[in-house]
Amino acid sequence: MSDTGIGASVPRKEDRRFLAGRGNYVADIAAANEMALAFVRSPVAHGRIRSIRKPDGAENRVFTADDLDGVEPMRAPSKLPGYKPSDFPALAIGKVRFVGETVVACVGATRAEAEDLAQAVEVDYEELDPAVDMLEARRPGAPLVHDSWGDNIALATRTDGDMESVKARAAHSVTREFRMSRQAMVPMEGRAVLAEWNSRMDQLIVHTATQVPHLIRAGLAMFLGLEQRQVRVIAPDVGGGFGLKTYVQPEELVACWYAMKFGRPARWISDRREHLIADANCREHHYIVTAHADEEGRILGLEGEVTVDAGAYSIYPFTNCLEAAMAGGNLPGPYAIEAYGVKTWTVVTNKPPLVPYRGVARPGVAFAMEMLVDAVARTVGREPHEVRMINMVPASAMPYTNIARKTFDSGDHPGAVARAAQMIDIAAVRERQARDEPDGRLIGLGFGSYVEQAAHGTSVFASWGVQMVPGYEQAGAKLTPDGGLELRVGVQSHGQGMETTLAQVASEILGIDPENVSVIHGDTGLTPYSTGTYASRSIVMAGGAVSRACEVLVERMRTIGAHLLQCEPDQIRVAGGRVMGPGGDLPFSEIGRVWYINPEELPADVDTDGVEAVVGYRPEPDHGTFSYSTHAAVVAVDPDTGAVEVLDYVVVEDCGTMVNPMVVSGQVYGGAAQGIGTALFEESPFDESGQPLASTFADYHLPGAAEVPAFRLAHMVTPSPHTEHGIKGMGEGSTIPTPAVIGNAVNDALKRYGAEVNETPISPRRVLAAIAAAEGEAA
């Protein structure tokens, strides 16, 4: 291992600008003559627009759907049989379907002026009964979100398992109902767009905070009626995404339309209130799950019903049915289960659209499955970690194709549980638990495990029916005349540290110092096509592509170097940023000089593509990588106030080869902190009329420094047999088990009452209600 290549904890290069406050976000970019946008948003969850009155004298400054000539509603088709697509208009047409939906757009020289105009617009609504709760919305006779559908079910799926044979052998059938509440995704930077038309380029140039610039380009071109060459999407520094920044936004379309129509740049910077009210939400799953288990706690069969509240509209491009598809495919987790049956429903309601959030469906899945495992453990009277270990796919069985047809590539799942159990020190926790705490709080211990399919390839996405199927990921590598390196990738780095880790991959191949490497990303005009950053795919896919591209450069440099050093190409080694032959060596700058400045010195048989290569890469097989992890936590629950404090938290994870262990740890910390948010704090509740109840941070609680424990980490390393360098995806993983880990720990603490909390966030209110319910039952 070199000290700058794969495996080195190189400090993040990008942090120099971030920590000094010199990042360059959309809001930092100014365009001459720009106008600011503000929106009139629907105050009702479901209604028909009777009339809209624009303030007098506001022509060309206030726009409704009727004004948006040439703008098509956003539609994300899916090939899944029975799927009902929905049209998501940039500005509401006829009907509004959630509080916060964009109805009227106003422009002003400043945002304040635009808001003044918005305040003066009058919209008259005929209120309709809303569909708010997904289970009620699923029933026949519920108010219809989309009138022509006949029901509110965007997609229903069903997989049958051979349950009868396992039921006969099962000693226990344990059923539980779980709910993961709707929440917001909260990146530090909200959504932001600055659109301008550039006549010289015949191009719409859109600076926008996105994780997927190439997909946004495709969507904008389609909905605006442009050719793709006429759209350039630039994602400058992006302050976190987590899934929120993967879809084409109504506000983005309006900004683009205005820039094209009036020839003036248009800016929209989301504020926190519209972010919390009107941006896409996430999570909101409901489960009824049953485990058929033997006397030991071995789960023979698993049955589930999964309902996902997808909100009013399907987002482009990923549609609104990925969550349910992922949930159905992931419920069995890391366990070897004989029989599995699952029904899923994607239900539309009068709430904002749903997009996948870090972990995509699996935090909900793990909340249901991992809490069910503990319920089984309590039923058979065993330690939950033991029940996990006997149910998991053992290392000796790898590679293993599970009941949901996922092929785990490698790893030691029970080993991770054992390690977590040892780190958390079960004996000491049980001993402490048996004593009474001086402050009357109750101690609880919880575990949670998962397997995370990541970097899903072509075949997986194709099976989900979505339009944007990732194929060969490309990377460009270019030696500069002075011997530096430019990498071009179509993914976007917004917290993942890829400006460092991709440079490390190049360093691994070329020996070049990452300091001399520029990673160019987030710009459709400068980078090869990519579906972007999501699904923990970037370091696997773009990392693999960078590696391959650098290998091509090695070959090209060998030919030139051999000529200059007067030896045979196969005698040349490229290492340490130098081209080395038997009799001497050259810095990369010599190769650069000869190719660019003094081509008269090149050999006659030089590869005329020079010292630049764009190379495509895809692992084979392309089913994705399978990282896994077990977390364990100790909590203290105050039975009088319902407050939960996380006292200790350990993570044992295996993401194969770590390109930068420090970055891996950072991703784990951040994900687990967000998982604690889901577990204990974050919720976007709605009242029965569909009004959002958490519209500022006074009501939407996020975990802060005081609520997040000092996570203790251990890394196991089982390289992937299928990917370049054995890298597995890991960016999302640690959000997955956390809600279940905390939930299991809380329920362990409450077991003396026989109380269980089965809904996130595990708020004081819910803890007290669970205790009261159990005491009521006992009485």
Added chain:
Amino acid sequence: MKPAKFDYARAGDVADAIRLLGSTDGFNKPLGGGMSLGPMMNLRLAQPDLVVEVRKLDALKAVTEEGGYLVVGAGITHAEIEDGKIPDTANGMMRFVAGQIAYRAVRNRGTVGGSIAHADPAADWPTALRALGAEVAIDGPDGARVVPLSEFQLAAFTVALEPADIVTALRIPKLSPGAKWGYYKICRKPGEFADSIGAVVHDPERGRTNVVLGATDGAPLDVPALAEAVRAGTAVEIDDAKAALAAQGAVFDDYGNQIHAVALSRAIKGALAS
């Protein structure tokens, strides 16, 4: 999230502030630290025509001792109290309370006068200062007056201030050295507004024993039956506190009934143990 247009003036002294506030027919507001008014204006929930900054006026930054009272200028910040920049005449209670308000950035600007005038039920000073038996010094077009906090606090976000009035100071009775206090705040995270506050001051020497419940949906609530228990030195368990609240008709939802009782019980235990 930008405020509607408004005019801004910085008053030279209290008289100037009163004059400015009364100078137009519009909706005019004094500005303290802006930690509550600022967000409300940004959300356009408040759209004043004129904002008059008062927080740095000499009179509002003054801290004096007058007989049995510590007189704290309305412009004194939570941070100044937290840092011990005013005399401790409450046996540490003021510092304790100040340190739990929001987080430091808010405490650096937020003022005690602004907090009392704003009268958010979930805020700390309205409950803590009521337990201490504080009075509000007010100046306005009709001259200066002093009103006990219990008469000043009318309802949530509603106080006995006339349009051009400003709060100039809080008059806080000094505690005797042997006086005890307890303060228990239940909130989701440090720095959040409270879900419940129990505040207890027991000063037998001065004949003052107050038990106050905060973070209800109205003004802070005196709980006389529990004050009686404190005077008698009787331990108050959660169920006792629940019963006392129910007996005075203070009934909330299940969660409220529970946590308000817990906050009171713990505040009382804290006071009796101190």
